Amino acid sequence: MVSLTASVIAMGLVGEANAMGRVGGVIDQSIVEPSLSSGWQFRQAGSDEWLPATVPGCNHLDLLANKKIPDPFWRMNEADLQWIDKEDWEYKTSFEVAPGLLKKEHIELHFAGLDTYAEVSLNGSVILSADNMFREWDVDVKNQLKAGQNELHVFFRSPIVEGIKKHDALGYALRVGNNDRAEHGNVPGNKKVSVFTRKPGYHFGWDWGPRLVSSGIWRPITLKAWDQAQLRDLRIVQNSQSEKRASLSAFYEVESAAEGTADLVVRMDGNVTVETTVKLKPGTNSYRLDFEIKNPELWWCNGLGDPHLYQISGTLKQGKQTFSLSHRIGIRTVELVREKDDMGTSFYFKVNGVPIFMKGANYIPNDIFITRVSDEKYRKVIQTAADSNFNMLRVWGGGFYENDIFYDLCDEMGILVWQDFMFACNLFPGDGAFLENVRQEAIDNVKRLRNHSCIAMWCGNNEILVSNFKEAEVVKGENFKPQEKQLWEDYDSLFHKVLPSVVKAEDPGRFYWSSSPSAGPGLVSRTVGLEHGDEHYWGVWHQKKPYETYSTYIARFMSEYGFQSFPELRTIKEFALPEDYGLTTDVMNHHQRSPVGNKAIEHYLLQSYRQPKDFEAFLYVGQVLQAELIKYAIEAHRRAMPFCMGTLYWQLNDCWPVASWSSMDSSLRWKAEQYFVKKAFEPLLLSPFEKEGILEFHLVNDALLTRPGKLRLQLLDFDGKVLWKKSVDGEILANGEKTVFSIPRSELLQGQDDQKVVLLAEWVESDAVQADALFYFRRVKDLSLPKPNVDVAFAPVEDGFDITLKTDRLAKNCYLTLGDDDGFFEDNYFDLLPGKEVAVHLKTKLDRESLKRVFVCRTLDGAFETKQ
Numbered sequence: 001m002v003s004l005t006a007s008v009i010a011m012g013l014v015g016e017a018n019a020m021g022r023v024g025g026v027i028d029q030s031i032v033e034p035s036l037s038s039g040w041q042f043r044q045a046g047s048d049e050w051l052p053a054t055v056p057g058c059n060h061l062d063l064l065a066n067k068k069i070p071d072p073f074w075r076m077n078e079a080d081l082q083w084i085d086k087e088d089w090e091y092k093t094s095f096e097v098a099p100g101l102l103k104k105e106h107i108e109l110h111f112a113g114l115d116t117y118a119e120v121s122l123n124g125s126v127i128l129s130a131d132n133m134f135r136e137w138d139v140d141v142k143n144q145l146k147a148g149q150n151e152l153h154v155f156f157r158s159p160i161v162e163g164i165k166k167h168d169a170l171g172y173a174l175r176v177g178n179n180d181r182a183e184h185g186n187v188p189g190n191k192k193v194s195v196f197t198r199k200p201g202y203h204f205g206w207d208w209g210p211r212l213v214s215s216g217i218w219r220p221i222t223l224k225a226w227d228q229a230q231l232r233d234l235r236i237v238q239n240s241q242s243e244k245r246a247s248l249s250a251f252y253e254v255e256s257a258a259e260g261t262a263d264l265v266v267r268m269d270g271n272v273t274v275e276t277t278v279k280l281k282p283g284t285n286s287y288r289l290d291f292e293i294k295n296p297e298l299w300w301c302n303g304l305g306d307p308h309l310y311q312i313s314g315t316l317k318q319g320k321q322t323f324s325l326s327h328r329i330g331i332r333t334v335e336l337v338r339e340k341d342d343m344g345t346s347f348y349f350k351v352n353g354v355p356i357f358m359k360g361a362n363y364i365p366n367d368i369f370i371t372r373v374s375d376e377k378y379r380k381v382i383q384t385a386a387d388s389n390f391n392m393l394r395v396w397g398g399g400f401y402e403n404d405i406f407y408d409l410c411d412e413m414g415i416l417v418w419q420d421f422m423f424a425c426n427l428f429p430g431d432g433a434f435l436e437n438v439r440q441e442a443i444d445n446v447k448r449l450r451n452h453s454c455i456a457m458w459c460g461n462n463e464i465l466v467s468n469f470k471e472a473e474v475v476k477g478e479n480f481k482p483q484e485k486q487l488w489e490d491y492d493s494l495f496h497k498v499l500p501s502v503v504k505a506e507d508p509g510r511f512y513w514s515s516s517p518s519a520g521p522g523l524v525s526r527t528v529g530l531e532h533g534d535e536h537y538w539g540v541w542h543q544k545k546p547y548e549t550y551s552t553y554i555a556r557f558m559s560e561y562g563f564q565s566f567p568e569l570r571t572i573k574e575f576a577l578p579e580d581y582g583l584t585t586d587v588m589n590h591h592q593r594s595p596v597g598n599k600a601i602e603h604y605l606l607q608s609y610r611q612p613k614d615f616e617a618f619l620y621v622g623q624v625l626q627a628e629l630i631k632y633a634i635e636a637h638r639r640a641m642p643f644c645m646g647t648l649y650w651q652l653n654d655c656w657p658v659a660s661w662s663s664m665d666s667s668l669r670w671k672a673e674q675y676f677v678k679k680a681f682e683p684l685l686l687s688p689f690e691k692e693g694i695l696e697f698h699l700v701n702d703a704l705l706t707r708p709g710k711l712r713l714q715l716l717d718f719d720g721k722v723l724w725k726k727s728v729d730g731e732i733l734a735n736g737e738k739t740v741f742s743i744p745r746s747e748l749l750q751g752q753d754d755q756k757v758v759l760l761a762e763w764v765e766s767d768a769v770q771a772d773a774l775f776y777f778r779r780v781k782d783l784s785l786p787k788p789n790v791d792v793a794f795a796p797v798e799d800g801f802d803i804t805l806k807t808d809r810l811a812k813n814c815y816l817t818l819g820d821d822d823g824f825f826e827d828n829y830f831d832l833l834p835g836k837e838v839a840v841h842l843k844t845k846l847d848r849e850s851l852k853r854v855f856v857c858r859t860l861d862g863a864f865e866t867k868q
């Protein structure tokens with residue numbers, strides 16, 4: 001039970017409320033804002049047993065904590081837990097209110113997030129009916145609150161039962177992709193109901209996620225009390241920027257019950273910048289205070305400079321009350337440039353006036369159970385992006401509008417965010433009530449997030465246009481069947497009217513893109529031409545096109561493409577028993593949600609590699625395969641700059657342990673792909689590429705300086721003997737791509753057996769190697785891989801060891817592992833050449849003896865079945 005006495009109100013709980021995710025606001029003691037996070041109980045509706053609950057949280061996690069259900073991720077447990085979403089759930093708590101609190105003129109309950117169909121009662125009176133997990137709700141409770149004990153009760157109706165009612169009432173069918181696995185969820189009639197409920201699409205199953213449809217209080221509930229006036233919102237807008245000054249405005253939204261006056265103060269990094277006295281009128285009052293930052297330090301995206309942030313706070317003093325909200329603001333401009341050019345229509349981001357090639361990935365929620373993702377986990381995920389040379393993440397539309405911490409970290413680390421609205425793959429209803437609900441959802445989230453410097457753009461949806469309205473003439477509306485017309489009109493209303501009008505009203509400086517991929521509103525890139533928009537390329541994978549197609553199928557911006565792998569064995573052990581290990585067992589199949597998954601992996605694997613000798617070898621080779629293919633795609637996209645100005649692979653992370661397209665698994669272990677991506681995204685990339693028998697050496701440089709240097713080439717045999725070498729002078733272009741040298745393959749090979757040689761290419765500036773690359777002339781299955789002897793030495797350092805490796809013969813894809821022990825290798829899965837010593841830093845708590853015992857370096861030569 002929470003006790004709301006005046007003294008408690010004035011102290012600790014205020015901080016707690018803010019730590020839990022309100023809009024960056026710091027509210028001092030004259031406003032009461034305790035979070036109602038304790039004393040909660042829950043039960044399945046109709047049962048007698050109330051059990052302790054955690055708020056914020058959800059029913060699955062509460063059942064788990066009370067040992068009423070087993071771990072949903074373990075083996076195939078998820079299948080047995082499908083009953084949960086067909087039931088209604090109740091939550092309740094009680095809290096005590098001191099008589100002093102009731103003297104406040106206004107008392108409100110703020111619900112930051114209810115999942116989803118919730119009826120809220122306070123002391124027996126219904127105070128709210130909520131129906132959208134993405135919305136926030138404020139309810140005036142002055143009349144319901146009483147001195148002493150108060151009872152708060154939330155009744156959640158089943159999202160499946162509600163969905164079925166809406167599904168049946170619609171009268172026409174909405175196309176819902178196979179991601180809503182109604183049959184897995186035992187939904188009566190296999191009705192696909194996900195699109196009727198405003199909650200994350202991935203809760204209903206996706207081709208990388210389980211189907212676990214939660215209910216619960218997923219963001220904090222806080223009580224707020226004040227007299228006469230309060231500060232509802234503070235928005236900081238940058239008007240202009242130059243070397244000498246940045247001009248900004250602070251927009252205050254103040255709610256007042258009566259006429260009066262108030263003082264407004266804007267502070268920057270703690271110092272008063274501007275202050276004024278204003279008149280209050282009853283109702284909502286808006287004020288604008290202009291201020292300047294002299295010689296501003298700019299916010300840059302990762303790789304180009306520091307993402308400097310200024311702390312800007314806005315205070316309202318009214319009578320005895322003080323209200324403050326604050327934001328961290330970066331001084332920068334971000335534009336998405338869409339202009340006709342000689343190649344088509346551009347699609348690139350300009351930051352502080354500089355066109356920037358975007359490097360990154362698509363991002364999904366970090367857990368199927370959102371509320372258990374710790375701040376530390378968020379930090380590790382975004383840190384991985386920053387460490388991997390990303391400058392952009394795309395918050396994909398089948399998840400949720402992320403928590404504030406996600407955007408705070410992106411602000412801090414210089415990661416731009418491509419922010420989808422939460423619509424993915426399926427068609428959605430278009431009736432007035434639905435559209436109005438979505439409009440409010442968009443307002444809540446745009447207002448919550450618009451002060452983040454990291455947000456580069458808003459995007460209406462993921463793949464709805466391309467999957468449903470493929471042909472341009474269909475989109476023109478001429479050949480519609482009546483129902484198709486309805487579907488198009490619904491689409492048109494939502495993505496071309498409702499959402500852009502919210503962006504225009506609430507965040508006018510930010511670009512709105514109606515659908516990814518597209519070439520503009522209602523224009524499918526594939527139909528009107530890749531030279532006009534962004535594209536998702538799934539020919540490699542879904543259509544089993546040769547992986548080389550990555551180098552030819554390129555649009556102005558590649559916002560999705562991907563390839564699957566399994567997580568490493570250590571992660572598989574988190575959900576499976578040894579008897580489950582294998583590609584055809586039920587448990588492994590349960591943790592592979594792409595219907596074509598294993599077949600596609602096998603198809604591509606056997607084209608480049610020989611048959612792995614066992615399950616563990618398959619996991620290792622499969623990860624190397626994924627890493628090589630995505631590296632190949634990224635390099636092709638970067639070589640195609642400035643035609644192509646961005647590449648975001650699918651997908652950075654996972655929400656449970658599964659075979660998926662992720663580069664980092666659900667336990668945040670880097671797959672081979674993460675290491676390869678990090679290198680492929682280095683600011684300076686040396687990319688050898690063979691085209692029609694000619695080997696071209698491309699240099700892609702993200703830095704803003706043109707620099708001279710030397711391309712050094714050496715053809716080596718697998719024992720390290722130099723068979724041929726050449727050195728060519730050249731230069732790298734500032735923020736550009738250049739082919740510095742080309743040579744026919746035959747001239748380079750000089751008659752050498754192409755199964756037994758590798759080319760080492762290095763870009764050298766003032767004797768220092770700035771970038772390097774290896775080029776093999778055959779696929780790995782056709783190479784005569786030798787058996788190497790790798791020597792390893794461990795030198796202890798502060799947080800682990802520096803490991804030195806050398807080899808007598810080519811050691812392909814050295815996979816360093818500690819088995820079931822913890823440690824992070826800063827590099828992994830790399831090729832080791834004879835005569836080259838490589839030092840790899842290992843972060844671990846292991847001592848030297850334990851490390852020696854568990855350390856293994858696997859190489860590719862031993863991974864295959866011997867008979868082949």
Ligand code: BMA
Nearest residue numbers: 207208425462463536560650
């Ligand atoms: C993309 C995404 C997801 C999906 C992925 C893999 O198109 O937008 O819907 O998970 O493909 O199939």
